[in-house]
Amino acid sequence: MKTLVVYDSAYGNTAKIAEAIAEGLGTKALHISKFKKEYLKSMKLLVVGSPIQGWRPLEGMNQWLDAFSGSQLKNIKVTSFDTRMKVFFHGDAALKILGRLVDKGGSKLVDPKVFFVKGKEGPLFDGEMERAIEWGKELGKKL
16 A cells, blocks of 8 residues: 555544545545554555644544654655634644654655534535545645
8 A cells, every 4th residue: 555544533524535635646545443554564655634623633643643653654755634613713633643743754745734614513615525636636746
């Protein structure tokens, strides 16, 4: 597996975005519970996403990131995304995720991407799925 999109999701919106990014990349999207560290052996790009909850990624995502050793992501390009409401003060899960991926040895491919939901539980704003597919295509071209 050369590229993979891994996500955590509270209300399904982040899962939908992950699937759309994966579609654009021509790869799979997996929930963090389905990820196996063996996948890292042939990995070129790892895209990771979570919704924002309490100004940070979901706790499950934080635990998933904690499970990686110091340089386990060495030689792997990484980037991240989050889903959030369009409000002035919201936190930044994607930036926190990217920082942790880089701390684990990953090499940043591009800046994180943000996708918007209407209210705490969504749904996604119109056009967000299309933006996610396009971002996936862009990521593939940058490899």
